[in-house]
Amino acid sequence: MNPATFKEAKKLLDGTRKAAEAAKHISIIVAPPSIFLRELRASYKGKRLAFAAQNAHFEKAGSFTGEISLPHVQDAKASHVIIGHAERRALGESDEDVKRKVAAALESRLTPILCIGETKRTQEGEHYTFVRGQLTAALRDVAPAKIGQIIVAYEPVWAIGADKPMSPREMHEMAIFIRKTVVEMHGQGGMNMKILYGGAIDETNAAQMLTEGDVNGLLVGRASTDVKRFGREISHLSAAELKGKYVLVRAGLDVPLDAHGEVADLFRVRRAVDTLKFLIASGARTIVISHIGRDPAETNEPVARALKMHVPLSYVPDLLGAAAHSAREAMRDGDVLLLENLRRDPREVANDPSFAKELSTLADMYVNDAFSAAHRAHASIVGIPEHLPSYAGVLFAEEVRQLDKARAPEKPSFAILGGAKFETKAPLIRELLKTYDQVFLTGALANDVFQARGLPVGRSLVSKELPDADVLDNPHFLAPVDVTVEREDKQARVKKPSDVEEKDKIVDIGPESVQVIAPLIEKAQFILWNGPTGLYEDGYVSWTHAIAELIAKSDAQKVIGGGDTVAAIQESGVGMEKLQFISTGGGAMLEYLLDGTLPGIEALNR
CATH class of the missing domain: 3.40.50.1260 (Phosphoglycerate kinase, N-terminal domain)
Structure with missing residues (x-):
């Protein structure tokens, strides 16, 4: 649980509290950053949550500037402490350090959550030897009578972010091995040791891991910092x-x-x-x-x-x-x-x-x-x-999960944003320019770009507010290089933006613009698209269809939305399944991309 500010931490705690009140038969332990621990614990008046420190030093006092001591943890009214987390071990925490921390936590009457786990897995089974070594080192000096007071969190580091996550069957085998190892060291009391799974865990695999993985609970990482995902579905x-x-x-x-x-x-x-x-x-x-x-x-x-x-x-x-x-x-x-x-x-x-x-x-x-x-x-x-x-609901939860990916896209990333009213979309455009490698503005938004650059726009729709230099000069920003215009006699032709005449109406992009963005679509690992390129209601959809065909051929992750965008794609004949996730939201999608929440989400998490 690593929110950046106390305000974010408090909001997350409030969401967790609501989930805890609904989960009557589940114990939930919250481990905020140490700087927030005391104040968050003091603000919580219920009995459904316990609190843990993310780390603590084994010495009660001494010259250890910057460290958190176990007396600090006790004084903050926490009951648990995480020891030997994979990220701490990666920074140099040794088996000897972990052993001393476990012993000191037990002496301080705090419950240690002992983290163990291999960084890689081989067919020869070397990971079992590695895990046995961590367990043996950490628990060597623990009295058999206290072994049941320790919670073991198994963290297979190799499974975090892997293409193929750890299966419940593999976890079941590891749980048997952990208990067998502890029994060999400290007797039958080891059979009662609680084991948590701490690999990559979220709403897609949590239930199956709990029912089939032979574990007593979960050590949740990144997913726990998203109150929307941690809430109820x-x-x-x-x-x-x-x-x-x-x-x-x-x-x-x-x-x-x-x-x-x-x-x-x-x-x-x-x-x-x-x-x-x-x-x-x-x-x-x-x-x-x-x-x-x-x-x-x-x-x-x-x-x-x-x-x-x-x-x-x-x-x-x-x-x-x-x-x-x-x-x-x-x-x-x-x-x-x-x-x-x-x-x-x-x-x-x-x-x-x-x-x-x-x-x-x-x-x-x-x-x-x-x-x-x-x-x-x-x-x-x-x-x-x-x-x-x-x-x-099922759809609501999936919308949030997919749009969360769009808010932190895999690189290289490419965004296409159409529509009108630059003044309403300006904050989102600036946010996309921070997070995407390339952002292509189309639709009536492109007219605003042309006018801001001093180019003619004829009879075209233009917003009240125009983009300024922080958008126009941004190295991640792209605009059409040619346009389709409609004359007063309803005849259409392709022109350069500089050649638009007084009686012309810009109704779509042109073929050269598609050629410019085609390689960006091809190399992208993530594509976000909201808004057709032209006036859909007037039948100008050919270049929207062309872009849909290019995106359908891409292997990138894709998130697409906007009512007219979806309608145009359906008319194009491009298989919807080839476009991966298509949002039902128009304004809701854009607002969520900007703010990361919506009134409806806040209401569910109250």
């Missing part, structure tokens, strides 16, 4: 915890309709299905709420017809009236009920607490699966979690 609950329970799911089903009033784009509908199928299989009684469009008069009836193609459900054109309550009472385990457009009630957009409270009476728990609306502080997004146990 509905997919982590068992069928026994969900069967018969009423679950209120806030879905992101704001979809466009065609001229016949039917759903024109099924992308968001399909993405909403995973959470619903999970709840159906678990025997939950799922009540789905969502909004559609900006007009409160719009109805979820066409959404119901589209969703029925994927999951069985009932629909009532009501929210909180008699029809909705009657349909709720008639539900059986595994049923799904879709209610009417949330925005039929003006209290939704107003974030009226009374509306959130009334909605919460429909269910036993709440799931937010509407990442696309999580940037809006509406009653169904931020109000309901104040009244019900709350969880992230």
Whole structure:
């Protein structure tokens, strides 16, 4: 747990506290940086969390400037201390140091969390010899009666960041070996020693490691510093915890309709299905709420017809009236009920607490699966979690995981950002220029670049605010080198930006711009794309399609989003599976990329 500031540490502790309150049968130990330990421990008044120091010196006093002593740890009211962490050993901490720290911690009545683990693994089994040596050195002088007071954290250093993580079966074999080694040294008391797995661990492998790895817990590293990942996801609950329970799911089903009033784009509908199928299989009684469009008069009836193609459900054109309550009472385990457009009630957009409270009476728990609306502080997004146990849905959690990768991309990295209104996107553009190797601005944003550089833009859309030198002169910044313009007679042609005429309207980039970014796409290890290159609504999609084809051929990790971007890609014929992760969020995606959180996430973590 290594947040940079006390404010960040306190926020993380608050999120951990909430998770601890929900996990009634799990012990959670928090190990903040030593400089924050005392104040964080003093701020916590509950009984669900214990606190640990990340390290401590074996001497109680002496000339050891900068070290943390065990009396310091005791005075901060911590109960545990981590000893021999792989990063400490990499800095030169010896087996002798570790042995003395274990003995001193036990003498100080603190629980040692003894870290062991090999840096590499061979088929000859040399790692077992290495681990035996660490255990023997650390525990040689420990009395048999105290061996049960020690927690062993196994850290296979080679598995951290590896392409192939350690399997639960491999951990099970190592756990048997650790206990056997301790029994040989100190007798049968070693069979009761608690073992933690401390390799690469996150929400994707934690449950399986706990159930199949023969471990008592986890030593969580990087994932523990992300309160969003450390919080609760509905997919982590068992069928026994969900069967018969009423679950209120806030879905992101704001979809466009065609001229016949039917759903024109099924992308968001399909993405909403995973959470619903999970709840159906678990025997939950799922009540789905969502909004559609900006007009409160719009109805979820066409959404119901589209969703029925994927999951069985009932629909009532009501929210909180008699029809909705009657349909709720008639539900059986595994049923799904879709209610009417949330925005039929003006209290939704107003974030009226009374509306959130009334909605919460429909269910036993709440799931937010509407990442696309999580940037809006509406009653169904931020109000309901104040009244019900709350969880992230399958899609919501995956959106956060993938966008976290986009916020810290693997190098070399390439970002494409389109759209309009530079004044709203300027902070994100500056942030991307810090984190990406190349950032290509397109769409109406490129018009702003041209005008800021003194080039003609004709009748083109231009923002109120223009980019300044810190963007234009940034070595990571790229702009189109040619454009497609539409004349007043609707004829289109490709020009250099300097050749745009007074009556021209810039509607897309040109072929030379695609040629410029093609090698950047090819060599990139991470690609972020939000916004088509041209006026999608006017049919200027050919160069967006060309870029989609280039990205589909790339082996890079890819995160793509924005409603028009997705629609244009679907029309291109490029297989969506070749583009890896496509976000359902437009504004939510951009806001999360900038801030690393959203009102909907904050509500889940309160």
